[in-house]
Structure formats: C-alpha cells, structure tokens
Amino acid sequence: MSTPRHLLLVDDDADLLQLLSLRLTANGYRVTAVASAEAAQAQLAIDLPALVISDIRLPGKDGLALFDEIRAQYPALPVILLTAHGTIPDAVEATTRGAFAYLTKPYDAKILLAKIEQALSLTASADGNADDAWREELISRSPRMAEVLSEARLVAVSDASILIRGESGTGKELLARAIHRASRRPKAPFIAVNCAAIPEQLLESELFGHVKGAFTGAVEHRKGLFQAADGGTLFLDEIGDMPLPLQVKLLRVLQERTVRPVGSNDSTTVDVRILSATHRNLDAAMADGSFREDLYYRLNVVTLALPLLVERREDIALLANHFLQAIAARYQKKLNGFAPDALEILMMASWPGNVRQLYNVVEQVCALSTAPLIPAALVQRALRVPALEVLRYADAKQRFERDYLIQLLKLTDGNVTDAARLADRNRTEFYRLLQKNGLDPRLFRGDEDDVAVERQE
Missing domain, CATH: 3.40.50.2300 (Response regulator)
Structure with missing residues (x-):
C-alpha cells in the first residue's frame, strides 16, 4: 500500500x-x-x-x-x-x-x-509510479534532503546534464544512481568513474577507449566507458580534478556526441546522459584557470547540492539503525540497536566524513559488539573521541548550578551576602541553594586553595 x-x-x-x-x-x-x-x-x-x-x-x-x-x-x-x-x-x-x-x-x-x-x-517518475523505489538507497526524513530529492526526481526524466555538489561522503554517487533509476534509461547501463583516482595518462583511454598499438601496452582494441554506457548514464565523479587537456576532449564529446578512441582516426556516435559531481569550488577553479568555463556550462545545466550530515541531524539515528541492520545481517550477528547514550553521542558528533564516516563507525561497532545493544563506549572508540559524559537535562542543570555557586563563593571568599548580591538573589534563597547543593560557605573562607565539598547522598 x-x-x-x-x-x-x-x-x-x-x-x-x-x-x-x-x-x-x-x-x-x-x-x-x-x-x-x-x-x-x-x-x-x-x-x-x-x-x-x-x-x-x-x-x-x-x-x-x-x-x-x-x-x-x-x-x-x-x-x-x-x-x-x-x-x-x-x-x-x-x-x-x-x-x-x-x-x-x-x-x-x-x-x-x-x-x-x-x-x-510533476514529481512522479517517468512511468507514473509514485513510489520511492528509485531513491531506496537514500535514507532520509530531513526537509533539506526531501527538497534535494524532489528536485532530482523532477529533472531525472529529462536528459539534462546534472552537476551534483557536495562534500566527500555526502552520497553524490548514490544520488546519481537514484537519478538514473528515475530516468528514461533505468534498464540501460549506469557507469561511474572517479576522475581523481585514475592517472592522467590512463584516464583518456579509460573514457574514450583505444586501438591496438596506440601506446605501449595497448595489445588489443578496447572500448571506453562512453561506449560502454551507450544508451545509459555515465557518472563522472570528482570532475573538478580532471586535467585540462582531457577537459577539452570531453567538451568535444559532449558537443558532437561522438568519441574517438586513442590512436584511431574514426569516431563513434554515442547516446549517453552525463551526470557529474565534485566537492571542489568550480567557480574558484574557473577563476584560476584550472577548469574550463565552457565545459562547466555544459555539465551544469542543473545543479543539485547535497547537505552535510550535520545539516540533517534528524537523519543520523535513522541512518545508523539502517546501517546496523544491514551490516549485522552480513556479519550474521543479532544486534537490536544502539543504547540511548550511544545514540546521543552519534547525534552530537561533528561528522567531518559525513554519511560515509557514519557507515564506517557503524561497521566498526557492529564488528566489535558482543551484546545485542551497542554501548556508548564502542561508539566513542569508533569515533576516536575521549569518553563523553552525556547528561540528562536535569543533571546538566544541577551541575551548572553547583559549579556556578562554587565560583561565586570562591570569588567572595565565602561571604554569603556578597555572593547572593552577585547572583541577584536574597540571602535566604541563596542559603537554600547552597544547602541543596551541599556547599558550606565556611570552607571557602581563609587562605585554603582546595574547596571541600559535601557530597549529597
């Protein structure tokens, strides 16, 4: 239903x-x-x-x-x-x-x-099916992500080139795959290539193919990724790291819709939808001459910007539990979820590596857990952060109040009248606060450096 x-x-x-x-x-x-x-x-x-x-x-x-x-x-x-x-x-x-x-x-x-x-x-997929199967890998209930996905589905049915912006680990390739599934080409190939991961001398051959004898080691004809993706979608990840000479050749392919393998005089027509992604600031790259402006406008017909994980914190618990169930099934372990304090630590983390880092953290705690409920200590270890004490609001408020009173008594050398005046409270109310927090103002008088504090049971 x-x-x-x-x-x-x-x-x-x-x-x-x-x-x-x-x-x-x-x-x-x-x-x-x-x-x-x-x-x-x-x-x-x-x-x-x-x-x-x-x-x-x-x-x-x-x-x-x-x-x-x-x-x-x-x-x-x-x-x-x-x-x-x-x-x-x-x-x-x-x-x-x-x-x-x-x-x-x-x-x-x-x-x-x-x-x-x-x-x-307008937001339905090309076949009129309004379900969410096309974006099943993108787990979210965040309004920020909902808007990105709404725009993605809207433009997926066209053949417009799309540039996906986002920091490393935000899910750019997952979004590209979702767009492909929602497009008119879902049964055709989806091929992804990371332009930053392939040496410059090999990237041209990888993209456009080569003929036998084109260079040392080219012992046979080989199709490039453009030809392999014919009829489907080619995803060029980290397009901002593509060398300038290859940018010129890519622009020619996009303009003419033909590819010429390395070492060949013949061109082959291709029908490929281009999606690209980058974490780089392409405006700055164009300004310093490391990225061609004409290629930018060819690739950037539509821009989709993925938010950082910390900008969609409402998704953290959802993603963590989703990853946990998937990884636990793979490891054949019975894990029920995260302890409440473990979830709070996940929610408060800074996540510089975004969703990819969250997945890695969940995989590590899944591998190390010996109990059905993931404890906070394992999460802290995976995040490589010092042990965090997560307090309830009432406990945090009490701790702040007690520390505040201690500072006032230190400042006034245990003079309750002066401390009450600084706190804007009358003496009777201030004495009640001291009694509630187990503080004796006499212990703050004199030259003692250490503060003796009574512990309440």
Missing part, C-alpha cells in the same frame, strides 16, 4: 480549512492545516509536503509573500493558490512566476482535486 501524499493547507478561514481537510483526507491524502503564512513556514521546516495549497489573503504575511519564500527555498515544491475575485490579478502574476495554478473561491472540488493530481504528477 503506497504512502499517502502529504499536502499543506494554509487559510485563516477555520470553516473552509476544516471542510477542505476532510475532503482531501477522504480522497486519500495526508493533510496538515495551518492558519497563517508564519505557521506554514514552520511546518515546511518540520515536514516538507508534496504540495502547498494557500489562500492569498492571510493575516500578517500574505499568501503571495509565502509563495515567494517557497519559490526561493523549495523551487520544486508545487503551489496552488486560492483567491477571491479581488485578488485574481495577483494570482495570475504568481502563476507567471511559477505557481502551479490558482482557483477562485468558491472553488469546484472536482477541479481542485484534478489540479492537485496534475501538480503531484
């Missing part, structure tokens, strides 16, 4: 909002209803919907301002505007700027449902 598509409704008319919510829910949609643009913005950050339906007239920020912000932050998110007759010109203008449609109040329910279906079909 497919998951219901999520719709966000925005209208300050409570009766209309309730009626529309009931009608859409009855038609199989999951509905979130809010009464203002500000509430809608908060909801978008929490749970990105498949479509927004908004009234133009709203209290505070109006529906047009909300639409403009959606266009800026979530350009692939379709928006349907509801308008009274007096705001029709505004609605028409909004549709010219990218709103999917507008409907006048009172609206026809059948027309609204038809418009919703049309808008949602």
Whole structure:
C-alpha cells in the first residue's frame, strides 16, 4: 500500500480549512492545516509536503509573500493558490512566476482535486509510479534532503546534464544512481568513474577507449566507458580534478556526441546522459584557470547540492539503525540497536566524513559488539573521541548550578551576602541553594586553595 501524499493547507478561514481537510483526507491524502503564512513556514521546516495549497489573503504575511519564500527555498515544491475575485490579478502574476495554478473561491472540488493530481504528477517518475523505489538507497526524513530529492526526481526524466555538489561522503554517487533509476534509461547501463583516482595518462583511454598499438601496452582494441554506457548514464565523479587537456576532449564529446578512441582516426556516435559531481569550488577553479568555463556550462545545466550530515541531524539515528541492520545481517550477528547514550553521542558528533564516516563507525561497532545493544563506549572508540559524559537535562542543570555557586563563593571568599548580591538573589534563597547543593560557605573562607565539598547522598 503506497504512502499517502502529504499536502499543506494554509487559510485563516477555520470553516473552509476544516471542510477542505476532510475532503482531501477522504480522497486519500495526508493533510496538515495551518492558519497563517508564519505557521506554514514552520511546518515546511518540520515536514516538507508534496504540495502547498494557500489562500492569498492571510493575516500578517500574505499568501503571495509565502509563495515567494517557497519559490526561493523549495523551487520544486508545487503551489496552488486560492483567491477571491479581488485578488485574481495577483494570482495570475504568481502563476507567471511559477505557481502551479490558482482557483477562485468558491472553488469546484472536482477541479481542485484534478489540479492537485496534475501538480503531484510533476514529481512522479517517468512511468507514473509514485513510489520511492528509485531513491531506496537514500535514507532520509530531513526537509533539506526531501527538497534535494524532489528536485532530482523532477529533472531525472529529462536528459539534462546534472552537476551534483557536495562534500566527500555526502552520497553524490548514490544520488546519481537514484537519478538514473528515475530516468528514461533505468534498464540501460549506469557507469561511474572517479576522475581523481585514475592517472592522467590512463584516464583518456579509460573514457574514450583505444586501438591496438596506440601506446605501449595497448595489445588489443578496447572500448571506453562512453561506449560502454551507450544508451545509459555515465557518472563522472570528482570532475573538478580532471586535467585540462582531457577537459577539452570531453567538451568535444559532449558537443558532437561522438568519441574517438586513442590512436584511431574514426569516431563513434554515442547516446549517453552525463551526470557529474565534485566537492571542489568550480567557480574558484574557473577563476584560476584550472577548469574550463565552457565545459562547466555544459555539465551544469542543473545543479543539485547535497547537505552535510550535520545539516540533517534528524537523519543520523535513522541512518545508523539502517546501517546496523544491514551490516549485522552480513556479519550474521543479532544486534537490536544502539543504547540511548550511544545514540546521543552519534547525534552530537561533528561528522567531518559525513554519511560515509557514519557507515564506517557503524561497521566498526557492529564488528566489535558482543551484546545485542551497542554501548556508548564502542561508539566513542569508533569515533576516536575521549569518553563523553552525556547528561540528562536535569543533571546538566544541577551541575551548572553547583559549579556556578562554587565560583561565586570562591570569588567572595565565602561571604554569603556578597555572593547572593552577585547572583541577584536574597540571602535566604541563596542559603537554600547552597544547602541543596551541599556547599558550606565556611570552607571557602581563609587562605585554603582546595574547596571541600559535601557530597549529597
């Protein structure tokens, strides 16, 4: 059974909002209803919907301002505007700027449902199947990732060249494979090549092939990756590290759609969709002359930017448990998950290596674990960080309060009146705080350096 598509409704008319919510829910949609643009913005950050339906007239920020912000932050998110007759010109203008449609109040329910279906079909795959099989390797519930995936699915059905930007380990090749699966070429080859991992003298032959005798060691004809990917997708990873001479030859292939093997005078026509990726700043590379501007514009018809793992922290626990189950099955170990403090450590880590580092950490703890529940100590060891003490909020608050009181007593040499005045508390309340934390101000008087502290049982 497919998951219901999520719709966000925005209208300050409570009766209309309730009626529309009931009608859409009855038609199989999951509905979130809010009464203002500000509430809608908060909801978008929490749970990105498949479509927004908004009234133009709203209290505070109006529906047009909300639409403009959606266009800026979530350009692939379709928006349907509801308008009274007096705001029709505004609605028409909004549709010219990218709103999917507008409907006048009172609206026809059948027309609204038809418009919703049309808008949602924009993000469906080429065969009309709206499931998520195409992106099954990209585990996420983050709004940031949801927007990237929405744009990826939208452009996948075209043959436009796509440049995927992102730091190492963010999942650029996984996204490229997902785009291939959602394209018109899913049954044709998907071939990936890391342009930074192959020596310059071999990369040309790897990409374009060679004929026998073209160079020392070329003992037979060999097809290149462009020919091997014919009809499908070629993913050029770390394109920013491609040498300049090869950039010229790649540009010629993209312009002419033909490849000439090394040592050959004949060219072969190829039909290949190009996806590329880089962690480098190509704008800076073009400025210093290490990357060709004309090639950049050939490759960068559409840009997709993958966020860092720390920018999608809500995905960390989800990914960690997903990796754990997969790796445990491979190792034939019975592991149930992470202890709560172990998960907290994972959530707080800095993750410079992004999702790839998280996978490696999970694989290490899976290999070393001798208990069904992964303990915090194993996670700390895998992260190579000092042992971290993860406190509950109440415990952290108590520790801060106690340390604060000790500092005040040190500063005032145990003078409660002065310490209470610095803390902006009366003496009676301050004495209660000292008693609660087991602190005796007399021990802070005199020339003693060490602070004796009573421990509460």
